[in-house]
Amino acid sequence: MPKGESFSGESTPLLSNSSSFEHETIGDHLKQPNSIDIDRSITCGDGTKTGKVEYEIFTASGKHVLDQPEEVSTGTTNTESLMHLLKCMIGTGVMGLPMAYKNGGLWMGLAVVSLMGVICTHCMHILVQSSNELSIRTKKTHLDYASVIENACDTRNDWMRNWSNSAKNLVNILLIVTQLGICCTYIVFVTDNIKQVLEQAGLVPIDSRIYVVIISVLLVPYVIVKQLKTLAPFSAFANVLNCIGFVLILVNLFQDLPDYTERPSVADIGTIPLFFAQALFAFEAIGMVLPLHMKMIDKPAFLGKAGVLNLGLTITIALYNAVGFYGFLKYGEDTQPSITLNLPNDEWLYLSVKIMFSVSVYITFALQFYVPMTILWPIIEHKAKATGRLLPTYAENVFRFLLVLLTCGLSALVPHLDLLIALIGAFAGTFLAIILPAVIELLTFQCSITVWIKNGFIIGIGLTGFATGTVTTIIEIIRTF
Template structure:
């Protein structure tokens, strides 16, 4: 059924609130040159998912992992540029806007769920990372006290510190309604990623033989966990929900200028992920864990520097993601009630924030399997954001496109659906067969 133009306009206007929140995570007010736009996109891509890339190579095999990474970087580049084309075709300004324009309330609900689940799943992973980093650093620093005093041992235990860190730091930060303050608090992200990369590259080969593992046989070429590998790589590369804001931040934004930014950012991100994947997998082989830092001993002070940087970064990134997910919940409530909700009430704000902060924390108390979390988020929301919705909307917005030009779009959609189903199934079965000790710090 055709949608009334006035109703469609209201629907598109309603998407601005959620996307404006994302805008603050990507760019400052005003315009930036191509170098700054490239930095914004690279910083948006290279996040916590990078520590899972060695495990992705372990799941797929070294050669297959490299091929998949290269192919996904190219597809990522293509669909990022397709998002901007979709905004031009629809007249919308945002990702949410053009999906809503193409598919109405159903499309808006789909994109909101994809963005919300991506952020929520990311926070589950961040909570696990907090438990895999900060406790081991503190227990190493206060090793004697941990052995001598049961109270210190309890206070510095993994689950205790997860609860203390999230309820005492991340949750209060999440209650703020000024996202600008949160964005400033996350400035150590790039530094921590750089430190982690250097440590894996140079410290991994120096680990003792009993910690390391040897790549052999099929491990050099192809392993059966290909779709799980695709999910983790997809999670690491996805920044599609930020694309329109990076485009708008460019001085004299044009498709050609944006394409240059996208090509370089995707190529660089692919190279960085490749270095991390090859270095980590060659160092630890079949022992490679979902968080490659967990392969290093808990008392290695060099690695503990990286763990501390990474854990602190997660403490401030956690409320950033929660802020966006909370906005998604508000927008979904608008769709359900069929009316605009300018602002959540104080009780709603507190309740929703508590649930969104508490559930990921509870999950992290029972697992340190970061790989499975990255795989599930990558298989579901990342596939929707990167492989399914952009070509699906492009097909809708260009109805007269020749069949030959539609084939790559249909293939991309089919690929995303296959990843969603097969990878999720593989991940669940693999998680049921493995024990949590397979993924925790040695």
């Protein structure tokens, strides 16, 4: 931008003069170059370019090489990307939203969850836009979340360049904490629901921690599966179970609703930090946004007013508010940490819903477990090679077993779904979903005062939620035990 030209609420890319990519602007940021041009022009180690050799795919686990370029360019359709986005966004977090509404209040919950959805959607937009700009600037075709913040720092000409590796490590640590935390919530969710079903069937009540151990043992052979392709049929089956389950839950919620005046509009101020953390947990699929965008055939269709991202988040926010609002409206102070626990125990139709969601969550555990494994195991292998040690072939399976034991121990330590959700949402969710995307935009683009104020507001909300939510949740956990 010429000197002296004023900013008017825009964020301008700071492209280096050496960039050879043609580009055009859309709104505040650059439009990504044609995906075919990028995917078929790969720079090799000797400086030459070719469209027939290896493809470098950057994910949370680092760099992967594919040998079949024709298959890489096929990608996913808009509808397929929308289905993947919905599956990532709709998980155990939505089940706990009635409890979040209980901690926030009926109308405050509706307003804040809607506002939070808008902010998180905006943060996903600026994360993708920053990734597009950095792909142009660095000539790397695919960047994951950690690589985006690393390159945002590394391509600057100031002191922030020295923090690029630390920023990448921070994101990977937060991803590991989040994903292992989600795995813990899955174990607790299955424990609570299966325990309720079996006790209703006449089984003698036993401690929840015993169920945690049993379920963790059953997970061990399942998490040994290392290929996501092998898990695809199971994921499809889980989607079917989720659809049926949510229909039956909504049917139950819409029956015999009390008047809304019977529920508090705003809850006690002491529980509002818990509400913020529990609600934010539901929006923690931001780590999957970049991989979904990069796999699309028509990448420009991901963003935009009627794009895949906006459509998917609109559906998601509507479902979140429907389950949270009507769940708390119907059950009030009797609201449980998961809406499935409020379903009638004397009707096998609703008991089957608990079984369906338990099976679905059990199946999805391996997908959530995949992310921390693909981050941690390459580090272990690299360190082993650096010291000249050869790891036995079964070493990875042993490590997977130890990670399952870790999640088992954490689940047994805090066997309360609502508190686990709040702790993960406050500690890691605020950074991944709100704070870091705003920071990345400021690092990547030359921003106007308006954008600085906007991002400062977003970061302030995130830091406030992080501090109050984490402290309040820890205090509540201590009180519980």
